[in-house]
């Protein structure tokens with residue numbers, strides 16, 4: 001409950017404010033009830049309290065209520081903003097490995113559902129404090145009217161309280177199951193949207209998917225039914241208990257204890273007055289229980305609690321240095337306990353600045369895993385990564401990642417283009433756009449791509465432009481050319497890669513384009529987790545008739 005505690009501490013003063021105000025509201029309300037009670041029992045002709053005093057009192061009641069409401073609203077809106085931005089910080093601050101393990105559906109469900117439920121905590125707690133204060137004042141007033149009658153009433157209230165607690169505890173397991181169902185539903189929704197093509201072509205698969213979703217929905221229905229039944233019972237049970245107390249006062253206490261008319265009227269008035277606050281407190285208890293489940297769910301993702309300093313710019317470790325892997329291994333956690341997770345390594349190799357290494361390997365040989373490790377997204381299980389003389393470790397991993405430009409197999413193109421404000425970079429950007437024939441597909445408007453809903457090959461070209469322009473010293477391209485037509489393959493292997501090398505970058509490419517293997521300085525294969533050198537080349541240093549180099553030359557002018 002780390003997040004809850006932190007926010008609770010931050011907003012402690014808001015909560016602290018609602019307690020005395022609630023008590024004050026309770027005392028004044030009881031005072032107003034006492035005036036009405038006196039008038040009812042003594043007759044309106046004998047009222048001692050003036051109308052002026054009466055209206056002034058309820059005016060104070062209104063003003064205090066308004067201030068309380070004002071504080072409550074500020075608390076809710078501020079807490080809502082904080083919980084949202086805290087979660088974004090948590091996702092951004094967590095390691096790639098953790099977020100990958102949690103998975104998109106769970107992150108989505110938390111961001112969309114848990115946050116709103118968690119906010120209920122801040123909505124209902126001040127209200128609950130105010131209502132409980134009011135109920136406490138009502139109890140004090142009833143004690144003032146008759147202590148003996150209060151004993152009976154309190155016994156009934158204690159019984160009611162215990163039954164409420166039992167119902168709320170029973171509801172907890174249903175709420176937790178409802179939350180689990182929300183995660184599964186998110187997974188199903190992701191599958192039916194992303195797998196729409198496959199589903200449209202296969203009615204058998206559709207039936208399976210529908211069956212799966214229906215069973216989740218059925219589980220959700222059952223849990224919802226149980227939770228809502230308990231909550232509904234709670235509300236009506238509260239009302240029943242209150243009327244039962246009124247009945248006990250009317251039919252038994254008045255006669256057996258010989259209570260005065262003022263006491264009976266006072267008790268009935270007070271109990272009717274706190275009917276709504278009691279209902280609100282029972283409703284709030286269920287909301288608080290839901291909010292607690294949501295906070296628990298947020299915690300269970302085990303996302304980082306380290307705050308990110310958004311303004312702080314991280315400096316890259318260095319430029320034009322060699323990348324060395326020293327007996328490095330990486331092993332995934334096993335999904336089944338009896339089995340071992342996939343492992344690559346130990347790998348001992350050096351990738352030189354100004355050289356391009358092509359890596360080949362069969363499906364599942366670990367190419368993408370190796371790239372994630374080279375990029376510093378996966379920490380090695382053993383061995384170490386050295387950039388120049390610097391060993392990459394916990395203390396400098398963030399700076400190391402700043403050296404990496406990665407276009408992964410499942411890459412993402414952000415609309416915002418990260419570019420220096422210098423006119424040169426803008427000119428280079430425009431020239432790259434036309435070189436890669438994207439000028440008809442997209443525009444650059446105020447530093448953003450006009451759209452990113454392009455074909456896979458075109459989006460990869462956008463990603464390559466971003467990668468080129470961000471000037472990072474290590475460039476990792478996972479099968480970049482696989483989706484490109486022959487023209488762009490040629491531009492890529494014969495112009496772009498040599499240009500990256502000419503800038504002194506470490507270039508590592510997963511490639512299966514054997515027509516262009518001769519353009520690599522080294523061709524390596526990942527097989528059984530081992531990186532094997534196949535051959536070394538001496539590719540031409542600068543290509544002939546190079547339109548791309550002309551582009552770059554043009555920029556330098």
Ligand SMILES: Nc1ncnc2c1ncn2[C@@H]1O[C@H](COP(=O)(O)OP(=O)(O)OP(=O)(O)O)[C@@H](O)[C@H]1O
Pocket residue numbers: 100332333341342361362363364365366367368369370409
């Ligand atoms: N997140 C993960 N958790 C556990 N195991 C994984 C994970 N990602 C990949 N693996 C395992 O690692 C192995 C290598 O996967 P990887 O994606 O690195 O291969 P690849 O060589 O890039 O394959 P392809 O050519 O098909 O893209 C696979 O057998 C896979 O089961």
